[in-house]
Amino acid sequence: MAKKVQGYIEIDKEKCKGCELCVVACPKDIIRMSKDVNGKGYHYAEFFNPEPCVGCADCAVVCPDGVITVYRARIEV
Amino acid sequence: MELTADKIKELVVKPENKVYAKTPLLTDKTLSYCPGCGHGVAHRILMELVEEMGLENDTIGIAPVGCSVLAYEFMNVDMQEAAHGRAPALATAIKRLWPGKFVFTYQGDGDLAAIGGNETLHACNRGENITIIFINNGIYGMTGGQMAPTTLPGMRTSTSPYGRDTHMMGNPLKMTEIVAMLPGTYFVTRQAVHTAKHARKAKKAIKKAIEVQLEGKGTSFVEIVSNCNSGWKMTPVKANQWLEENMLDYYHLGDIKVDGKLVKEIV
Numbered sequence: 579m580a581k582k583v584q585g586y587i588e589i590d591k592e593k594c595k596g597c598e599l600c601v602v603a604c605p606k607d608i609i610r611m612s613k614d615v616n617g618k619g620y621h622y623a624e625f626f627n628p629e630p631c632v633g634c635a636d637c638a639v640v641c642p643d644g645v646i647t648v649y650r651a652r653i654e655v
Numbered sequence: 656m657e658l659t660a661d662k663i664k665e666l667v668v669k670p671e672n673k674v675y676a677k678t679p680l681l682t683d684k685t686l687s688y689c690p691g692c693g694h695g696v697a698h699r700i701l702m703e704l705v706e707e708m709g710l711e712n713d714t715i716g717i718a719p720v721g722c723s724v725l726a727y728e729f730m731n732v733d734m735q736e737a738a739h740g741r742a743p744a745l746a747t748a749i750k751r752l753w754p755g756k757f758v759f760t761y762q763g764d765g766d767l768a769a770i771g772g773n774e775t776l777h778a779c780n781r782g783e784n785i786t787i788i789f790i791n792n793g794i795y796g797m798t799g800g801q802m803a804p805t806t807l808p809g810m811r812t813s814t815s816p817y818g819r820d821t822h823m824m825g826n827p828l829k830m831t832e833i834v835a836m837l838p839g840t841y842f843v844t845r846q847a848v849h850t851a852k853h854a855r856k857a858k859k860a861i862k863k864a865i866e867v868q869l870e871g872k873g874t875s876f877v878e879i880v881s882n883c884n885s886g887w888k889m890t891p892v893k894a895n896q897w898l899e900e901n902m903l904d905y906y907h908l909g910d911i912k913v914d915g916k917l918v919k920e921i922v
Binding site for chain 2: 584585586588593595596597598599602603620627628629633634635636637638639640641642643644645646647648649650651653655
């Protein structure tokens, strides 16, 4: 069994203002803007494909509103 | 084993695997800034440092007038609101009364460079042992995008609709270079927060600024070149590109004064 670094992010969609900076910052292109809107009427960021995520936290660092929480672990695959 | 999204979530999302989350020193209030504004990142890196350095009970911040006027609502440390541009004067008083506290001012360019230019120069010239965080977005964001002292030549704002004409309106003020020339400043740097790389670098610079104050060496001054997508009338992503192409050409990033010595030729 091989080990791999796996990341995962959680986005607080109600606090997201839809600026899209995380989409640009993500080196793996696995964040996109949702077609739905949140309570404030913004298209919120959506984490649609966890598999390539390495938990680099670039998205969370550039998020002006601090809505992204990043997890990282070594898992067996 | 096939990894599905749910399986990854189950394996990875555990409290012990958390590597990045919003610091508790920022309140749960939604920031009053526009989507994509650099203020949010600047607030967070500053508060992360206060938390990491264990200064949460020994920090007094001074909020300015401008977009960040409500900084005291968002930063969960002791804060005091100053009159427009007078944050360095207030910080001087607080630091002299409580020399053991970490005292910082958080100011925009309209506050620090325009109405507060005088206070800033004199506080830096006296070498007050305070930290000044200067957010420069080249415009008056809060009042509707008017021209600021830091507006670039040719830049369109609501009060310079044909672009800033330097013959009539003067040249942009490089406050950071000006204060670096004063003998009272010990650490002067210019940073940006529009990408993760720049934000991490800015965090290191602010950390140094805090350490300089705790060692009692003199004024530390950190300029953060930021965006104003509402004032510049661009999307946040476009505004960051514009910042990279135009603002950074005029406001060069990097340390200007380290350990009381100029490390960069001032032009």
